[in-house]
Amino acid sequence: MxxxxxxxxxxxxxxxxxxxxxxxxxxxxxxxxxxxxxxxxxxxxxxxxxxxxxxxxxxxxxxxxxxxxxxxxxMRFECYRNKAAVVESPIIHAELAENTIISEPIISKPEPKIEIETTSDTTEVVSTPSCPELNEDVAELPKEETTPSTINNISIEESNQPTEYDLFRANAMAEKERASQEKLDKVLTYTKQNLVLYLSETDLNRLCEYITEYYLSDSLPKVEQIKVDAQLKTIDIMHFGWNIGKAFGKPRLQTATFIKRVFAHTLRDSEISTIERKMSHTESECKIKLDSKIV
Structure with a gap:
């Protein structure tokens, strides 16, 4: 150096x-x-x-x-390579020596032992305790006390519990929803059973969608006319409209307007007022009968 x-x-x-x-x-x-x-x-x-x-x-x-x-x-010349190796070897040995010194384990001294003489002239060897905590008595844990904040939390939780009125109302709403869905399912089943011979599958599914929207909404849905088979006459469509309107509890005028829009081709010669008046007539022959017991 x-x-x-x-x-x-x-x-x-x-x-x-x-x-x-x-x-x-x-x-x-x-x-x-x-x-x-x-x-x-x-x-x-x-x-x-x-x-x-x-x-x-x-x-x-x-x-x-x-x-x-x-x-x-x-480095292409052998003599220079040998010289470089000779120069580098002392450096490597020095580094190894330093690493060896650093990595030497530290020898811990044994714990001191205390000799205690007893009355029977025997010598007992006792090792000193490593943790002073062993000589301490275990303190009793304090009992939990109910604080005012805990009482307040309990009061808040009790106030968040639903009241008897809320429970009755929730049950009533659930029952109403179940009855409404059951009524809709029965009307849709009636529709499929009575019109399956006169409509294609696509038109029948579309009609069920219109009926569902008509039942769930207070206003008339936007529809595209559905053309039924020629076997069904005007009175058949009127009877069908009266049956579903009766099951849903809809007004006659609203039901007449609905079937006039859906079956516009079949009811092209009938006015809404005429449909409303003749929906429940039974004097002529028909394929779809009046049925007030769908639901």
Whole structure:
């Protein structure tokens, strides 16, 4: 290490001396051409700075780029490889020695033992306890006390419990929903059973969708007309409308308007008022009979 330090100091002194010599030569040159002292001194400083900067840049370039390339070229020669191996081996041994010293286990000293003499002239060996907590008595845990905050929390939880009114109302709403769904299912089943011979599957499913929307909504749904088989007459469609309107509890006028829009082709010659008036007539022959007991 000392040898390398001396070599580095010597190299820096040589470089510094060379820079000073070049600066002095530059100063003497400008003085020779008639420049004043101030200008010549300025030239000396500028030349020294420029030469120093060039040296530092060249040193960086050589260390990062040229040095690895030159080393690769020299590594081709066997004598240089042997020399490099000899230089690196002491460094490796030194690192191994340091790691060995660091990794040596720390030998713990045995716990001191206390000899106690008893009346029977026997010696007992007692090891000192490692935890002082063993000599302390176990304290009893304090009993939990009911604090005012706990009482308040219990009161809030009790207030959040549903009241008897809420329970009865929820049960009544659930029962109403169940009855409504059951009524709708029966009407849809009646529709499929009575019109399956006169409608295609697509039209029958679309009709069931219209009936569902008509039942669940207070206003009339937007529909596209459905054309039934020619076997069904006007009175059949009127009877069908009266049957589902009766099951749903809808007004006659509203039901008449609904079937007029859905079966516009079949009821093209009948006005809504006529449909409303003749929905429950039975004087003519028909395929769909009046049925007030669908639900």
């Amino acid at each position: 000392e040898q390398k330090k001396i070599e580095r100091i010597t190299l820096n002194l040589i470089v510094f001396g060379t820079i000073v010599i070049i600066g002095v030569l530059a100063r003497q040159t400008v003085l020779h051409y008639g420049w004043d002292d101030f200008s010549s001194n300025l030239i000396f400083v500028v030349c020294s700075i420029i030469i120093g900067a060039i040296y530092l840049n060249l040193q960086m370039v050589f260390g990062q780029l040229l040095s690895p390339t030159i080393e690769k070229c020299f």
